[in-house]
Amino acid sequence: MDTRLRAGEVVTALPEGQDAALQFIGRIHTPWTRREDCPRQGRLDGPECRIVVFAPWVAALEGIEAYQHLEILYWLDRSRRDLVRQNPKGDGARYFGTFALRSPQRPNPIGTSQVRLIGVDGAALVVRGLDCLDGTPLVDIKPDRCEFTPKAPPKAADLG
Amino acid sequence: MDTRLRAGEVVTALPEGQDAALQFIGRIHTPWTRREDCPRQGRLDGPECRIVVFAPWVAALEGIEAYQHLEILYWLDRSRRDLVRQNPKGDGARYFGTFALRSPQRPNPIGTSQVRLIGVDGAALVVRGLDCLDGTPLVDIKPDRCEFTPKAPPKAADLG
Numbered sequence: 001m002d003t004r005l006r007a008g009e010v011v012t013a014l015p016e017g018q019d020a021a022l023q024f025i026g027r028i029h030t031p032w033t034r035r036e037d038c039p040r041q042g043r044l045d046g047p048e049c050r051i052v053v054f055a056p057w058v059a060a061l062e063g064i065e066a067y068q069h070l071e072i073l074y075w076l077d078r079s080r081r082d083l084v085r086q087n088p089k090g091d092g093a094r095y096f097g098t099f100a101l102r103s104p105q106r107p108n109p110i111g112t113s114q115v116r117l118i119g120v121d122g123a124a125l126v127v128r129g130l131d132c133l134d135g136t137p138l139v140d141i142k143p144d145r146c147e148f149t150p151k152a153p154p155k156a157a158d159l160g
Numbered sequence: 161m162d163t164r165l166r167a168g169e170v171v172t173a174l175p176e177g178q179d180a181a182l183q184f185i186g187r188i189h190t191p192w193t194r195r196e197d198c199p200r201q202g203r204l205d206g207p208e209c210r211i212v213v214f215a216p217w218v219a220a221l222e223g224i225e226a227y228q229h230l231e232i233l234y235w236l237d238r239s240r241r242d243l244v245r246q247n248p249k250g251d252g253a254r255y256f257g258t259f260a261l262r263s264p265q266r267p268n269p270i271g272t273s274q275v276r277l278i279g280v281d282g283a284a285l286v287v288r289g290l291d292c293l294d295g296t297p298l299v300d301i302k303p304d305r306c307e308f309t310p311k312a313p314p315k316a317a318d319l320g
Contacts, residue, residue, distance in 0.1 A: 023267055032317065139270065
């Protein structure tokens with residue numbers, strides 16, 4: 001990992017412990033093998049990518065073909081996690097707090113993308129819309145919230 | 161945690177190890193103190209909630225006021241993580257794979273919501289659109305992708 005800082009960037013001391021543990025549930029295959037080749041943002045008309053789900057979770061795909069759009073969460077495993085203030089252009093001129101950016105450098109480096117589901121191929125989903133490196137670990141797959149309706153009846157707090 | 165299964169629900173054996181560690185970066189305050197009171201989905205016209213960022217990360221809010229909509233990631237700390245197939249209505253009639261649901265029960269129980277930013281109050285964001293319990297641990301804050309434009313120039317893969 002590149003730990004060099006740009007002028008004016010600010011880091012914080014990371015805690016020693018951890019608060020929760022993730023398990024990777026699959027792996028994402030994309031055309032991009034170098035960070036500098038990844039798009040800055042995914043596009044729904046971007047290239048086809050494959051999300052391969054590990055064996056214990058393949059049955060959890062049941063019914064997913066009903067959705068055209070999914071939300072994908074993945075682990076940006078090459079990111080530094082201590083940056084508080086960043087200089088995205090590397091020009092030393094303009095800074096942003098980490099939470100005002102979608103940069104991969106963040107305390108919990110989880111990327112989220114909305115993707116279009118092209119098809120289900122056994123343990124793999126074929127999708128468009130990702131922006132991550134080939135080999136990125138998969139953290140979650142959900143129906144996109146724009147399209148999803150809860151499968152149980154509304155509760156009081158759901159009603160206006 | 162309630163570990164009872166409904167008829168027809170399926171679990172998998174969870175791995176013993178872990179693949180990545182999360183650090184909580186704040187805490188979310190909502191009006192809902194019991195799971196049964198939480199809405200099934202957040203609404204942009206729902207009640208005001210407060211997202212309080214822990215001290216090391218307050219400076220990372222710099223510039224966030226430029227966004228009307230944020231994406232919030234949080235840890236659903238009361239969820240079981242081994243459910244592969246679920247019966248949301250509890251009626252024993254209709255089942256869905258976990259990845260075809262936005263249920264809190266999932267291998268990596270991370271909730272995501274799109275929220276409207278009402279205001280910044282020191283270390284706290286006032287927002288509408290959440291659906292989680294009072295006290296839920298905060299994992300990430302990002303500008304919502306609908307509104308965010310990368311701050312560095314496009315790369316080849318960003319161009320059509």
